[in-house]
Amino acid sequence: MKVHLIRPKTDELYAPVKQVYSSFPPPVGLSCIGSEIRDCAEVSIYDGNIIEPTLEADIIGLQDWVTTHKEALALAKRAKQQNPNCITVLGGINASHLAPRILMNHSFVDYVVSGHGEPAMAGLVEGRLLDEIPNLNYREGGLVKRTKQKLVKSPFFDLEQVVEWECDEETPFPISAIRGCIKSAREGICKYCSLFNERVNIISPEDFWTQIRILKDRYSLTYFFETGDEFNVGTYPQRLLDARPEDLRDIRLRIYAYPEILAQKGVIDTLARLQVRELYMGVETVNQGLLTNAGRQYNANAVEGILEQMNAVGIRAMMPFMFGLPGETNDTAQENFDFSQRLLERYPETIKMMQYSLVVPIIGSEYFVMASTAKKVREAYEQDGKSLSRDDDFDYQKLTELFIETFTEADIEFLKGLVIRGKKITKEKGYLTSTFIGVGE
Numbered sequence: 001m002k003v004h005l006i007r008p009k010t011d012e013l014y015a016p017v018k019q020v021y022s023s024f025p026p027p028v029g030l031s032c033i034g035s036e037i038r039d040c041a042e043v044s045i046y047d048g049n050i051i052e053p054t055l056e057a058d059i060i061g062l063q064d065w066v067t068t069h070k071e072a073l074a075l076a077k078r079a080k081q082q083n084p085n086c087i088t089v090l091g092g093i094n095a096s097h098l099a100p101r102i103l104m105n106h107s108f109v110d111y112v113v114s115g116h117g118e119p120a121m122a123g124l125v126e127g128r129l130l131d132e133i134p135n136l137n138y139r140e141g142g143l144v145k146r147t148k149q150k151l152v153k154s155p156f157f158d159l160e161q162v163v164e165w166e167c168d169e170e171t172p173f174p175i176s177a178i179r180g181c182i183k184s185a186r187e188g189i190c191k192y193c194s195l196f197n198e199r200v201n202i203i204s205p206e207d208f209w210t211q212i213r214i215l216k217d218r219y220s221l222t223y224f225f226e227t228g229d230e231f232n233v234g235t236y237p238q239r240l241l242d243a244r245p246e247d248l249r250d251i252r253l254r255i256y257a258y259p260e261i262l263a264q265k266g267v268i269d270t271l272a273r274l275q276v277r278e279l280y281m282g283v284e285t286v287n288q289g290l291l292t293n294a295g296r297q298y299n300a301n302a303v304e305g306i307l308e309q310m311n312a313v314g315i316r317a318m319m320p321f322m323f324g325l326p327g328e329t330n331d332t333a334q335e336n337f338d339f340s341q342r343l344l345e346r347y348p349e350t351i352k353m354m355q356y357s358l359v360v361p362i363i364g365s366e367y368f369v370m371a372s373t374a375k376k377v378r379e380a381y382e383q384d385g386k387s388l389s390r391d392d393d394f395d396y397q398k399l400t401e402l403f404i405e406t407f408t409e410a411d412i413e414f415l416k417g418l419v420i421r422g423k424k425i426t427k428e429k430g431y432l433t434s435t436f437i438g439v440g441e
């Protein structure tokens with residue numbers, strides 16, 4: 001049986017959204033799925049950003065993020081037209097939240113996977129009964145049924161199945177030792193986040209280094225991007241350090257971490273000893289009231305303290321700033337903007353990237369629920385046949401503007417101006433910059 005797993009090229013609407021790194025290593029989620037089914041299927045993994053995927057396969061699996069939704073649907077439709085017998089499956093974070101809508105709206109999509117794709121794809125390849133396949137959404141009698149959720153730990157993968165990939169020296173290569181986010185597991189999901197599973201699963205420290213060794217020995221890779229939402233899961237970094245083999249001391253890492261944990265004593269030192277070179281730190285805003293509302297517990301001093309420490313050990317920071325959180329005013333947004341600019345002046349060696357965005361009420365987040373249940377937003381959005389409860393594709397530009405108009409006291413044009421100005425200055429100063437999903441450009 002032939003299975004093609006495809007990351008579609010980025011939708012035209014989001015094409016201007018830069019992906020920060022200069023090359024395209026393969027998506028680790030598809031690599032994990034491919035690895036899981038390698039004994040019972042002939043798998044090819046395509047990245048539509050670097051190669052046109054071919055659709056001659058028995059199963060076509062498409063990765064659906066907000067930025068690739070239209071292209072994923074277009075490929076599924078084309079695959080069905082070319083061969084009505086092929087099975088089309090959508091998965092990934094966006095599809096996970098939209099499964100019933102996608103299946104009701106698009107007859108050319110056979111199945112949608114919500115959550116981890118390994119057990120679902122294995123079940124489909126083995127031809128198991130649908131209701132026994134975990135994480136699967138399927139049509140039955142005019143309704144959509146969802147099977148039970150199963151979380152997995154990442155299997156080892158190599159790149160044998162990947163048709164073409166790139167990874168230059170600047171780009172860290174993605175691995176997936178940690179699934180999920182410890183912050184959400186302990187304290188709940190941040191209200192703007194579209195995370196699907198609240199639980200956290202990690203592979204053992206020994207398996208972490210085995211995965212790294214596979215990729216280093218076969219492809220000479222030495223710089224890795226751990227994709228888990230928060231790297232500091234308890235003592236995991238220290239355990240990794242304890243288990244690190246002598247010959248892998250040259251391995252460098254890029255990780256995600258949030259300020260509440262980074263501020264704890266000893267955390268940054270451990271990361272430095274583990275050769276973490278780059279860290280994406282979820283800052284978003286430094287206004288206390290807004291932070292508390294969004295479920296966060298750090299402050300401006302803590303962020304500066306963290307940057308001081310990072311500066312001392314040579315770890316570089318990527319930081320997102322967000323405007324339009326509920327309760328935002330022009331003043332709080334300006335305060336946040338000024339803070340971000342001050343950081344550029346104070347920590348020029350430490351900062352690598354500043355991201356400026358408006359808050360997008362993305363599907364799967366609590367803010368989407370707030371937006372779609374507010375009468376004012378619904379009435380203004382649901383024109384020309386658009387529906388917030390049935391559609392699987394949204395005009396996020398419009399929804400973001402309505403969300404900000406409804407839940408903040410800030411002026412949308414003022415906030416957009418901050419995003420544009422922030423990006424311009426950051427770029428002029430020689431740093432990298434980006435926007436979450438391109439709204440406000």
Ligand code: B12
Nearest residue numbers: 010025027029061062065066067091092116117227435436
């Ligand atoms: C790594 C990463 C990147 C890397 C990608 C590198 C690479 N080569 O893979 C880079 C830095 C380039 C990147 C860029 C962007 N990213 Co990004 N990224 C991630 C991140 C941190 C990890 C993804 C990952 O690999 N996870 C590990 C694997 C194992 O999990 P997974 O991908 O979810 O896959 C599993 C399941 O989802 C499912 N699955 C996935 N695909 C499929 C397909 C099929 C057929 C099936 C059955 C199942 C399935 O099975 C997989 C295995 O269990 C996620 C956050 C997160 N932790 O998931 C954000 C995330 C996916 N990114 C996001 C965004 C918005 C972006 C950017 C737009 C940001 C920006 N402005 O720069 C760009 C978009 C680039 C583009 N042009 O499309 C959002 C997507 C939001 C959404 N709801 O769609 C996320 C969720 C972050 C967030 N919290 O908001 N990103």
Ligand code: SF4
Nearest residue numbers: 181184189190193229
């Ligand atoms: S925004 Fe980050 S810290 Fe918050 S729940 Fe999502 S992944 Fe976790």
